[in-house]
Amino acid sequence: MSEPTATLLISCPDQKGLVATFANFIYSNGGNIIHADQHTDFEAGLFLTRIEWQLKDFQLSRDMIAPAFAAIAKPMQAVWQIHFSDTIPRLAIWVTKQEHCLLDLLWRWQGKELHADIPILMSNHNDLQSVAEQFGLDFCHIPINKNNKIQQEARQLEVLRNYRIDLVVLAKYMQILTPEFISQFPKVINIHHSFLPAFAGAKPYHRAYERGVKIIGATAHYVTADLDEGPIIEQDVVRVSHRDTVADLIRKGKDLERVVLARAVRLHLQNRVLVYGNRTVVFA
Amino acid sequence: MSEPTATLLISCPDQKGLVATFANFIYSNGGNIIHADQHTDFEAGLFLTRIEWQLKDFQLSRDMIAPAFAAIAKPMQAVWQIHFSDTIPRLAIWVTKQEHCLLDLLWRWQGKELHADIPILMSNHNDLQSVAEQFGLDFCHIPINKNNKIQQEARQLEVLRNYRIDLVVLAKYMQILTPEFISQFPKVINIHHSFLPAFAGAKPYHRAYERGVKIIGATAHYVTADLDEGPIIEQDVVRVSHRDTVADLIRKGKDLERVVLARAVRLHLQNRVLVYGNRTVVFA
Amino acid sequence: MSEPTATLLISCPDQKGLVATFANFIYSNGGNIIHADQHTDFEAGLFLTRIEWQLKDFQLSRDMIAPAFAAIAKPMQAVWQIHFSDTIPRLAIWVTKQEHCLLDLLWRWQGKELHADIPILMSNHNDLQSVAEQFGLDFCHIPINKNNKIQQEARQLEVLRNYRIDLVVLAKYMQILTPEFISQFPKVINIHHSFLPAFAGAKPYHRAYERGVKIIGATAHYVTADLDEGPIIEQDVVRVSHRDTVADLIRKGKDLERVVLARAVRLHLQNRVLVYGNRTVVFA
Amino acid sequence: MSEPTATLLISCPDQKGLVATFANFIYSNGGNIIHADQHTDFEAGLFLTRIEWQLKDFQLSRDMIAPAFAAIAKPMQAVWQIHFSDTIPRLAIWVTKQEHCLLDLLWRWQGKELHADIPILMSNHNDLQSVAEQFGLDFCHIPINKNNKIQQEARQLEVLRNYRIDLVVLAKYMQILTPEFISQFPKVINIHHSFLPAFAGAKPYHRAYERGVKIIGATAHYVTADLDEGPIIEQDVVRVSHRDTVADLIRKGKDLERVVLARAVRLHLQNRVLVYGNRTVVFA
The missing domain is CATH 3.30.70.260 (ACT domain)
Known part of the structure; x- marks a missing residue:
């Protein structure tokens, strides 16, 4: 093909x-x-x-x-x-400090599973700069705090423009994007570490533990102005038991996050996802 | 619709x-x-x-x-x-002694999940005659032994003709159909109590136990002249552990068999299954 | 054994x-x-x-x-x-109008999967009286409306006492039990037709459809004073797609509800579930 | 802890x-x-x-x-x-040319998920030498052909002794070990790219495609003298459809292989696996 x-x-x-x-x-x-x-x-x-x-x-x-x-x-x-199909989409990966989703995406990219150019890694911290170097990506460090978010989002948008980015993948980027940002750059995929709509918001694994659920999940979705409310592309789950501590849920969840995000990005890159209303049709 | x-x-x-x-x-x-x-x-x-x-x-x-x-x-x-869609297919269910798949199909049929007429239950034993009566089906008892199989298959074919049957569902019918039968009546769906091609043939749960597998399955397929080799329509699995005895595998497997067979029959009745070679396309 | x-x-x-x-x-x-x-x-x-x-x-x-x-x-x-193990628990099943969980429990009970006596079926409607008769259970019809709930719960408690019931199974009983009832009869297992805590409350399948989730679930839990917040015993899920209408979610969900409730009841009857705080240890 | x-x-x-x-x-x-x-x-x-x-x-x-x-x-x-728990097991990873299982194990090792020392990577080819260097492992290249297998296995055993290796992990090592090797070094975990016992032997994905299965799997097991017949530690599966080509099965299977092998190695390193006969008890 x-x-x-x-x-x-x-x-x-x-x-x-x-x-x-x-x-x-x-x-x-x-x-x-x-x-x-x-x-x-x-x-x-x-x-x-x-x-x-x-x-x-x-x-x-x-x-x-x-x-x-x-x-x-x-x-x-x-x-x-x-x-x-020969117009290769340009993708920017955004991270904070966790590397599992990032490494997984880059490894698949190297292995030709993801049909994209990935010229840049962007982060609000610089912990993962060495990963960018290892894979030959530019690295852009834009720290965010309560006071500078608006200005920094302007910088982020400028970088996206300069790099002619088509899709931003939030691979465990632990900042909320403002509605203004999304209105200017609406092509963003996020991985949420729960089976949405359960445990939207912060610390989903801790809350899953407290609730005593027997299954945990991960959700990849397009980002909209409403946090964790955007159209869902892909979800998957794994069974847990009373023996699993919060640390175990986090560990098991990482494996889910990696694969769910990778599947969603791949489906998007193959133009298999069509959004209507707050839903998706996935032509898989 | x-x-x-x-x-x-x-x-x-x-x-x-x-x-x-x-x-x-x-x-x-x-x-x-x-x-x-x-x-x-x-x-x-x-x-x-x-x-x-x-x-x-x-x-x-x-x-x-x-x-x-x-x-x-x-x-x-x-x-x-x-x-x-308003030509309702006519279906014969064949059983031996186990009732779980039969009851499940009949319950779905009563609940309008299966768009078919089911005029008759056929069996090589008469253990389940009362189920036929309870659901208003005719019951046809055709015992089979080594010596009479050919003659009895002729009787079975005659019953299928008389009842104008379009599809035979082997809902735990524990006899092998001859290639001659299949050549004359090729529309037969079987449920095999393993994840084919693993444990084709007899006593799959015992052999799964002996092999120490961590997951068991069930397979619904069209019947061909080669036992357990026909085109697969649907499969599903369930996790097991060292704590599960053969009896537990059988119990867990029953739940699989019920749902896998029901899904396959439903897909067939909706004309969603297209066989080519020894494979199926399932337009689900 | x-x-x-x-x-x-x-x-x-x-x-x-x-x-x-x-x-x-x-x-x-x-x-x-x-x-x-x-x-x-x-x-x-x-x-x-x-x-x-x-x-x-x-x-x-x-x-x-x-x-x-x-x-x-x-x-x-x-x-x-x-x-x-030879003190057989006595179980009352409560239903409203849907029969799938009820029939499933009764089949398993007939097939010796559930080690219990089930002397009575109780309902706020009389649609399922014939099922009780078919399986040889007494049937107790206690209609509930806004004005009579307190009095009717008193009648329900009296029936439970008279029949020396150890466990109530809400097999799609569509009424909320008052905290007072639960304080007097705390051994109640419910099946909720969602993957809790997602879609707690009413019409979970409709809301799952609207949210566009890619997986739906069912949850069996002990009933506490807080609706849908009790300790979870068992959960399971099934994949859905954009092709599934609300009616499809309901149909697929029924299969989940049946098996999840049956597993939970079985685990309880085998004394394998230990509640602490709002969590369960399941010694499976 | x-x-x-x-x-x-x-x-x-x-x-x-x-x-x-x-x-x-x-x-x-x-x-x-x-x-x-x-x-x-x-x-x-x-x-x-x-x-x-x-x-x-x-x-x-x-x-x-x-x-x-x-x-x-x-x-x-x-x-x-x-x-x-503070005697850290020493592990040698063996590969041929594929890197997905290797990288996955090394990431988890870096992330402290695997409680082991991994001093050496061994291979019958030298394609993955750079991965060893990247993660600071020694690399040992021992080519194998029909004529030198016995001598080369002697060299392999010597390396294992020199490095005081406790466990060999075959992370897509595409050579069969001789019974003699296993008798001298019996602690070997292999990942087989099928849901054993289905598709034991070569080219399981091709054979799964030809058979038209609806689910594929991966199996981690201890290696014994009988190829693909050793005690199973862990298995997992993923659903496939008629749309999946052999290349898709291989791609989806890689994700399974990674996670199934990692789980098995982790369970082994935590001393949670007890072999008896050809079965395992997994104290998870």
């Missing part, structure tokens, strides 16, 4: 002929569909689809695809994005 | 324009697609799809759909089936 | 010699320990243990065991219970 | 008084038991236990514990081991 492909992610009001119309657009221009999946939310009256086709022999040049599709999409009131 | 729908299950050699062609067939006749999913097996060069659409306002009468679609399918060398 | 056994469940402040002291009590009286498990909560400074031994050849008569052990337990400030 | 502890792992023919006898040995010498767990295999007539106690204030010197306990164990025909 190394030949370049194009992927459309579309959501529009449900109506007859959508599958045919979109498929005809590809076929009539000589494209070969290699993945097409759709979902209808009957309650919301919404049709959501992902179509991926091979660009080889496609008769529209890349520049022409968006305007040509726009003409089709407009009467259908469709909201859509187009992605090309 | 109570209005009648039609569902096409299609497999054909991969080629350009398949999604468009099939979708156009529905759309040009005024159908509204409510589910469409496809899968391409690039290695096998095979395109597999499931399309379901509402029959309301569809301009082809039911009788005309098959011939009209055949004209489209033939040049594509497509193999296909069509199903109408 | 059909010979009668005795089981001690003990919790006491952690101190040296506890395992030896308790084991010596059994051994010096000629008992053969067949299960002993312990847990130390170092944070709480608490030692918790379950010891089960064969009564055959035990030199203390049953009447003498409690006073003899009390003399040992007192200086250790131990809180303890003793149970004999 | 940083104070030193001693741990006894004992198996002996089941008989009355075992718990009391062992606990008395600890208590009468002033030890404080912090973990005690036991299991009786009634079929095998075997009692198996793990007892861990704090050495602080224990009245026997370390040298004296083994002889003193031997006197107790002998009449009971007990087989036993003693371990001290």
Whole structure:
């Protein structure tokens, strides 16, 4: 599958002929569909689809695809994005002091599991600078305190612009982003160390221990202005028992966080996640 | 979703324009697609799809759909089936002495989870006759021994014909069907009490215990001439420990068998399972 | 394991010699320990243990065991219970209108998975009276409304006394018990149809759907004065996707509820659950 | 829990008084038991236990514990081991070319999850030499081919002796050890990339794909003379679908292999695994 492909992610009001119309657009221009999946939310009256086709022999040049599709999409009131598989997304990883999610992402990136460029590691501390160096990433240290958050977020945004970052991955970044930041840079994936909505907020493992749950979880979600309330991309869980102390929950949870975040980032990078309302369709 | 729908299950050699062609067939006749999913097996060069659409306002009468679609399918060398949601499949459950899978299926059937008619319970013993009576099913007792299997399978086939059965569910039927039977009645789902291909054959829980596995499973599959080798529809597992005796494995396994068989039967009845080679695509 | 056994469940402040002291009590009286498990909560400074031994050849008569052990337990400030395996607990199942958990418990009871007497089914509606009849249980219909709850709980308590009930199982009983009721009859197990503490309270599946979670769960817990806040005995989960409607979550959830409640009841009946604070030790 | 502890792992023919006898040995010498767990295999007539106690204030010197306990164990025909928590086991990791399990173990080791010294990485290739250097391990390259296996195993054994290795971890070491090697160095843990006994032997992911299973797994086990037949320590699984190619199975499987091997090594290092026959008791 190394030949370049194009992927459309579309959501529009449900109506007859959508599958045919979109498929005809590809076929009539000589494209070969290699993945097409759709979902209808009957309650919301919404049709959501992902179509991926091979660009080889496609008769529209890349520049022409968006305007040509726009003409089709407009009467259908469709909201859509187009992605090309050889346009590599640029990703910034943000951390605080914990390294497990960071190392896991970088290891997968090295192993070609994550189809992205990762030019920079950003942190409010400098504990993990050496990891950046080890993997050949730039490191940007922007300390945050109560008084400077607004100014520092301005600096963070500037760095994201300078590096032409498409996606920020919060790999255990222990600061809350302001709604203002999110309104300016809305493509952010976070890993929360609980099975949301259980234990939203601080110290989820301590609270899970106190509540005496028999299963703990982790949740990867897009960040919105409401803390821990954004659209969920992926979750997973692991069984615990009375023998597990808080330290054990943290240890077991780390393994969950690593894999759940990695899966979510990978799904996003493959353009398999479509957000609508506060929900996601994952075309897995 | 109570209005009648039609569902096409299609497999054909991969080629350009398949999604468009099939979708156009529905759309040009005024159908509204409510589910469409496809899968391409690039290695096998095979395109597999499931399309379901509402029959309301569809301009082809039911009788005309098959011939009209055949004209489209033939040049594509497509193999296909069509199903109408208000043609209720007729199902025979076969058991020996254990009742857990049987009761579970009948309870789901009563609760409208299984969209089927179940006119008859068949068994090589008569232990479960009272269950048939309780749920209003006919009961057919056909004892099997080494010497009479061929004749009794002829009787079984006759009963299936008389009752116009579409699907046989082996809900812990502890006899092996002959290849001859399967060649005459190939629509049979079995539940095997292990995580196939581990512990194929007899006494899987005893052998799982002896092997000291930490997880046990159950497998629902279509029956083929090779015992326990048919296409797998669904599997699930549960964790066990050194504390679990063979009796515990059997008890825990029963819960697996019930739910795995029920899921497989439900998927089949919704025409979500497409067999190719010895594999299944499950359009779930 | 059909010979009668005795089981001690003990919790006491952690101190040296506890395992030896308790084991010596059994051994010096000629008992053969067949299960002993312990847990130390170092944070709480608490030692918790379950010891089960064969009564055959035990030199203390049953009447003498409690006073003899009390003399040992007192200086250790131990809180303890003793149970004999041939004293069959008496269980009342409470339901409203849904039958899936009820049927599941009764099947397991018929199949000897649950070591209990179940003389009575109690309900605030009479929809499930026929199930009681089918399984040979008495049926007690006590309707509840806003105005009569206190009086009706008095009637419920009277029935529990008359039937000498040891444990009430709320198998989808959709009424909240008052703190007064719980203070008078504290042995109640409930099944909540979510992965607590997520979606405590009403309509958990609807809220899970709205939140867009990728996994749903069920929780069996002891009932306390605080709704959905009691000690958790068992939880389990199942994966869901964007394709699952609220109706699908309810259907998948039913399978979870059945098995989670059954496991919890079984663990309780085997005296494997020890509550301390708002947590449980499950000696599984 | 940083104070030193001693741990006894004992198996002996089941008989009355075992718990009391062992606990008395600890208590009468002033030890404080912090973990005690036991299991009786009634079929095998075997009692198996793990007892861990704090050495602080224990009245026997370390040298004296083994002889003193031997006197107790002998009449009971007990087989036993003693371990001290501050005697750090020495571990050699063996690899071929794949790094995922290796990196995972080394991260956990750096993060103090694995209580061991890891002085050396050994391999039949030199692809992963740089990883050894990065983590400060010696690297030993011993190439193997059909003709030199016996001589090379002699060299491997010599290295193990020189480095005083207690445990070899095969972290994707793609060579079969000879029975002679195992008889001389029996403490070896392997990760097999399937849910054993399914797909024992070579290319399990390819065979899992061909069989069309819906779940794949990984298995950590002690190595015995019979390939893939040794006592299982830990297993885990992940769901797959028709959409997963062999490459996807391999990718998903890597995550399983990492975590399953890490759990098994950790359990072993904590002296929580007791082998009997071809089975393990895991005192988790």
